[in-house]
Amino acid sequence: MLLAGQITLLREGAEGLSRQIYGQIRGLIEEGRLGVGVRLPTSRALAQDLNVGRNTVMGAYEQLVMEGFLVADGRRGTMVSEASRGFEGQTARVEDAVKAVRQVAQPRLSRQARHMIEVRRREHPAFHSFQPGLPELRSFPHDLWARHLRRAARHMQLHPDMGGYGHYSGVPDLQQAIIEHVRLARGVVAEPEQVLVLSSAQAALDLVCRLLLDAGDPAMMEEPGYSGALAAFRGAQADLRPLRLDDEAPFANLPQGFDPKLIYVTPSHQFPIGRLMGLEERLSLLRYAEAASSYILEDDYDSEFHFKGTPIASLQGLDRQERVIYMGTFSKSLMPALHVAYLIMPPKLVVPGAGLHRNMGSAPSVVLQYAIASFMQEGQFRTHIRQMCLLYQKRRAHLLAALARHCAGDLVPTSQDGGIQLLGYLSDALLSKGWDDQSLSHHLRNHGLENSPLSSFYWSGEMERRQGLFLGYAASSLEAIDQQVALMADLMAWR
Amino acid sequence: MLLAGQITLLREGAEGLSRQIYGQIRGLIEEGRLGVGVRLPTSRALAQDLNVGRNTVMGAYEQLVMEGFLVADGRRGTMVSEASRGFEGQTARVEDAVKAVRQVAQPRLSRQARHMIEVRRREHPAFHSFQPGLPELRSFPHDLWARHLRRAARHMQLHPDMGGYGHYSGVPDLQQAIIEHVRLARGVVAEPEQVLVLSSAQAALDLVCRLLLDAGDPAMMEEPGYSGALAAFRGAQADLRPLRLDDEAPFANLPQGFDPKLIYVTPSHQFPIGRLMGLEERLSLLRYAEAASSYILEDDYDSEFHFKGTPIASLQGLDRQERVIYMGTFSKSLMPALHVAYLIMPPKLVVPGAGLHRNMGSAPSVVLQYAIASFMQEGQFRTHIRQMCLLYQKRRAHLLAALARHCAGDLVPTSQDGGIQLLGYLSDALLSKGWDDQSLSHHLRNHGLENSPLSSFYWSGEMERRQGLFLGYAASSLEAIDQQVALMADLMAWR
Numbered sequence: 001m002l003l004a005g006q007i008t009l010l011r012e013g014a015e016g017l018s019r020q021i022y023g024q025i026r027g028l029i030e031e032g033r034l035g036v037g038v039r040l041p042t043s044r045a046l047a048q049d050l051n052v053g054r055n056t057v058m059g060a061y062e063q064l065v066m067e068g069f070l071v072a073d074g075r076r077g078t079m080v081s082e083a084s085r086g087f088e089g090q091t092a093r094v095e096d097a098v099k100a101v102r103q104v105a106q107p108r109l110s111r112q113a114r115h116m117i118e119v120r121r122r123e124h125p126a127f128h129s130f131q132p133g134l135p136e137l138r139s140f141p142h143d144l145w146a147r148h149l150r151r152a153a154r155h156m157q158l159h160p161d162m163g164g165y166g167h168y169s170g171v172p173d174l175q176q177a178i179i180e181h182v183r184l185a186r187g188v189v190a191e192p193e194q195v196l197v198l199s200s201a202q203a204a205l206d207l208v209c210r211l212l213l214d215a216g217d218p219a220m221m222e223e224p225g226y227s228g229a230l231a232a233f234r235g236a237q238a239d240l241r242p243l244r245l246d247d248e249a250p251f252a253n254l255p256q257g258f259d260p261k262l263i264y265v266t267p268s269h270q271f272p273i274g275r276l277m278g279l280e281e282r283l284s285l286l287r288y289a290e291a292a293s294s295y296i297l298e299d300d301y302d303s304e305f306h307f308k309g310t311p312i313a314s315l316q317g318l319d320r321q322e323r324v325i326y327m328g329t330f331s332k333s334l335m336p337a338l339h340v341a342y343l344i345m346p347p348k349l350v351v352p353g354a355g356l357h358r359n360m361g362s363a364p365s366v367v368l369q370y371a372i373a374s375f376m377q378e379g380q381f382r383t384h385i386r387q388m389c390l391l392y393q394k395r396r397a398h399l400l401a402a403l404a405r406h407c408a409g410d411l412v413p414t415s416q417d418g419g420i421q422l423l424g425y426l427s428d429a430l431l432s433k434g435w436d437d438q439s440l441s442h443h444l445r446n447h448g449l450e451n452s453p454l455s456s457f458y459w460s461g462e463m464e465r466r467q468g469l470f471l472g473y474a475a476s477s478l479e480a481i482d483q484q485v486a487l488m489a490d491l492m493a494w495r
Numbered sequence: 496m497l498l499a500g501q502i503t504l505l506r507e508g509a510e511g512l513s514r515q516i517y518g519q520i521r522g523l524i525e526e527g528r529l530g531v532g533v534r535l536p537t538s539r540a541l542a543q544d545l546n547v548g549r550n551t552v553m554g555a556y557e558q559l560v561m562e563g564f565l566v567a568d569g570r571r572g573t574m575v576s577e578a579s580r581g582f583e584g585q586t587a588r589v590e591d592a593v594k595a596v597r598q599v600a601q602p603r604l605s606r607q608a609r610h611m612i613e614v615r616r617r618e619h620p621a622f623h624s625f626q627p628g629l630p631e632l633r634s635f636p637h638d639l640w641a642r643h644l645r646r647a648a649r650h651m652q653l654h655p656d657m658g659g660y661g662h663y664s665g666v667p668d669l670q671q672a673i674i675e676h677v678r679l680a681r682g683v684v685a686e687p688e689q690v691l692v693l694s695s696a697q698a699a700l701d702l703v704c705r706l707l708l709d710a711g712d713p714a715m716m717e718e719p720g721y722s723g724a725l726a727a728f729r730g731a732q733a734d735l736r737p738l739r740l741d742d743e744a745p746f747a748n749l750p751q752g753f754d755p756k757l758i759y760v761t762p763s764h765q766f767p768i769g770r771l772m773g774l775e776e777r778l779s780l781l782r783y784a785e786a787a788s789s790y791i792l793e794d795d796y797d798s799e800f801h802f803k804g805t806p807i808a809s810l811q812g813l814d815r816q817e818r819v820i821y822m823g824t825f826s827k828s829l830m831p832a833l834h835v836a837y838l839i840m841p842p843k844l845v846v847p848g849a850g851l852h853r854n855m856g857s858a859p860s861v862v863l864q865y866a867i868a869s870f871m872q873e874g875q876f877r878t879h880i881r882q883m884c885l886l887y888q889k890r891r892a893h894l895l896a897a898l899a900r901h902c903a904g905d906l907v908p909t910s911q912d913g914g915i916q917l918l919g920y921l922s923d924a925l926l927s928k929g930w931d932d933q934s935l936s937h938h939l940r941n942h943g944l945e946n947s948p949l950s951s952f953y954w955s956g957e958m959e960r961r962q963g964l965f966l967g968y969a970a971s972s973l974e975a976i977d978q979q980v981a982l983m984a985d986l987m988a989w990r
Contacts, residue, residue, distance in 0.1 A: 015679060019679075067774050081774075107707075109706060109847055110705060110706060110707055110708050116851060117851055131660075133660070140655070140658060142652035143652075145648055146644075146648035153641035156832070157641075160632040160633045161632070164626070199694045199856060199860075200857070200858070202854060203855065206855055210605060211605060211608045212603070217605070232854075236605075261603060279563025312561060338658075338862070339861070340860070348602045352604055359612060359697060359726040359727075360857075361697025361700075362698050363834055365834045365859060365860060366832035
């Protein structure tokens with residue numbers, strides 16, 4: 001066998017010649033075309049045959065010896081090793097096995113993974129009409145942002161130590177900027193050390209659930225409620241009960257002796273109903289948490305966008321027992337793809353929370369944290385929020401007017417204020433035509449109108465599912481809103 | 496009571512006047528100094544007293560009414576609400592309770608959290624002498640990197656859709672660049688769709704453990720082995736057994752019927768021993784995994800830095816059964832604070848892996864993913880690695896020479912090659928002086944010499960702990976290495 005005849009070298013390729021020789025000889029061994037004990041030509045001979053330098057061939061041989069495919073035996077030269085036999089056999093035997101496995105077996109996933117994945121499967125769509133939760137992106141101050149990124153990169157050049165390990169909880173500048181923001185805007189009472197910076201609200205939900213809950217532990221969340229929170233509770237395999245905030249006395253109706261370790265709420269703008277939790281109810285929730293020794297996770301996901309007056313202050317600011325964990329995100333106030341959110345932990349949970357955060361590894365890049373910090377410190381964050389607030393207010397009013405014009409008999413918008421999405425209930429007229437929110441939502445999505453059906457936010461099976469559509473308006477221009485509502489009206493009239 | 500006399504306004508403050516009035520009235524109610532039923536001055540009167548516009552006061556009143564602290568009662572004016580009583584009571588009662596709780600109670604953490612946190616508590620130090628795992632940071636091409644960041648920001652300006660949701664697995668450009676890199680450099684066989692981009696190797700370890708393991712499920716990892724992996728297995732509450740790679744036949748000595756669902760290995764450069772897993776052992780591991788229906792997690796953490804020839808190709812590239820999950824990181828090849836790592840999933844785990852990834856929420860920022868992708872596409876990543884390889888090789892040789900000169904009788908360096916850290920075993924002479932690696936490590940750290948003791952990487956309690964020191968040299972200049980080794984020699988001679 002002339003080995004050189006079985007090797008084809010690309011002189012212009014990205015791969016070095018030595019690497020190519022290595023790869024092709026290895027391939028011949030793997031395929032069984034170079035069997036155990038076969039002696040290879042000397043490196044000098046093969047180099048001549050291939051018209052390459054001798055070092056090139058020697059490099060390939062050395063590599064193959066190091067990996068165990070070849071053995072170098074002094075005077076007897078270089079041979080295909082005994083060890084490579086395992087490989088030949090494997091290849092042959094395994095090919096059939098793989099085929100069989102592929103056809104039959106499903107991977108054995110953990111229960112917790114299956115439960116978590118089940119909650120949210122669908123990828124977000126590429127188009128943006130009425131996509132709930134999506135902020136305006138075309139008006140994002142990209143130039144300014146690019147400047148802050150560059151500045152952050154320069155900062156790291158001047159402080160190379162910041163490129164190493166450490167600061168797992170967050171970069172101090174960003175912790176400080178976040179605290180200043182939530183103190184002023186949300187009445188949160190906390191110190192920068194209490195802040196954990198994470199890669200998303202989802203990571204924050206996951207962290208809090210894992211910090212406090214073992215499998216079977218009692219927990220509560222709102223129903224209807226945010227599916228991301230549901231995924232986190234399911235992942236922790238909690239014994240989860242619904243908190244029905246539309247009840248007159250939500251805390252009186254709970255089963256005796258059910259002391260939830262964690263209670264998830266969105267008091268400033270209930271997701272998805274949009275309801276504001278009043279002072280009395282907040283105090284009753286805090287008292288309940290005290291009696292049951294519960295922690296409360298306050299998800300303040302879109303509180304930046306309230307249109308009338310200042311938004312109601314956070315539950316965290318009312319808490320005197322250090323039972324409230326506050327959670328915020330930059331996904332709505334800056335952009336979702338930024339992937340930065342934060343937790344503000346009560347003092348006693350700071351150290352364990354930071355320890356778990358480090359071991360879960362979802363801290364965002366330090367350069368990014370610096371860029372957000374300087375964006376906030378220079379006041380550009382507040383300016384951006386103020387501008388978006390005005391824009392969203394206009395878009396919301398425009399959407400309401402368009403719905404009144406085109407879909408008045410079909411969708412009944414809630415009176416909730418603020419936020420970046422609108423909930424409309426399906427009217428009796430629409431329901432009597434045979435629509436439910438799932439089929440309607442699907443029908444609209446098929447025609448390019450993104451939305452979420454309200455009924456998908458019910459999870460316990462114990463509550464009657466109200467029928468509604470959840471429409472994001474923040475990313476749609478006034479023109480687009482008109483077009484989309486007109487299209488929606490047409491599509492709803494289809495039945 | 497003259498309300499105005501109890502309100503002090505800062506005219507130059509960052510907080511608006513209305514907000515200040517709101518906050519101070521709320522404070523008076525919370526402290527019980529404005530009791531239930533107390534009537535407030537009209538907004539006009541208070542505005543005059545405070546010398547502010549009437550709208551300013553009205554804004555504050557409206558906010559307090561909205562939050563439930565005040566009630567507006569038409570002609571009778573504005574009063575402190577009944578609801579605020581709950582608050583007064585709470586404040587008084589709770590203050591004592593909080594004190595009591597702070598002194599006694601520890602927060603009720605989940606078992607999984609406690610197990611995870613326990614594994615790794617210590618923050619990384621601020622100084623860098625011999626810190627294991629730390630790459631050179633001063634030579635990082637910050638200017639180039641800043642340019643790629645700016646370009647990535649511009650790209651997002653041109654494609655505002657990329658700022659939204661989606662691409663949970665990773666930005667396609669980066670998935671592609673990663674595959675090209677690992678194909679060429681590591682012999683990995685995979686398509687871009689198989690890549691999951693995460694915020695850290697730790698997040699990747701956590702994801703894989705949670706994907707495959709429920710509490711009590713059998714699993715295996717190397718001993719001694721990486722503490723980050725241990726934390727992930729502990730978090731999953733796996734029944735974890737040691738894989739002793741120093742055994743003659745590691746897979747023959749395992750208990751019958753113990754079929755691990757997941758096996759964690761570092762075949763290219765065992766952490767912390769530095770051993771290279773030979774071909775025969777790799778094939779035997781693959782056969783074992785097939786028989787036991789195990790998945791293998793191959794952590795290829797520092798394979799970029801091999802000094803002699805090409806590094807041995809990845810285990811993933813040998814796998815014909817789609818049982819190997821490959822894991823890589825940019826922490827060593829670029830910098831730790833970048834917080835980007837990746838998994839390459841076998842085909843059957845791609846969809847469930849991406850689903851779990853979305854629900855764990857540890858995807859890095861999209862702008863960062865673009866920047867890394869263009870850094871790689873332009874070949875600057877390979878150039879940087881090549882330069883660092885030369886630098887680290889020099890530093891390693893220098894460290895070995897310095898150790899031979901100063902500490903020859905005390906530390907016995909392993910013959911492992913490559914990587915960015917060196918393991919030295921404690922000599923019998925040193926042990927007979929009464930040192931063990933924990934006390935020596937502590938002693939050196941107290942004098943500013945960072946390091947890790949080898950014995951801390953044993954975790955099962957079943958193996959004899961070998962004594963050694965783990966020294967990072969990649970971030971130290973040749974001068975610094977000399978100084979640090981001289982200091983180390985002095986400190987070891989102290990006993």
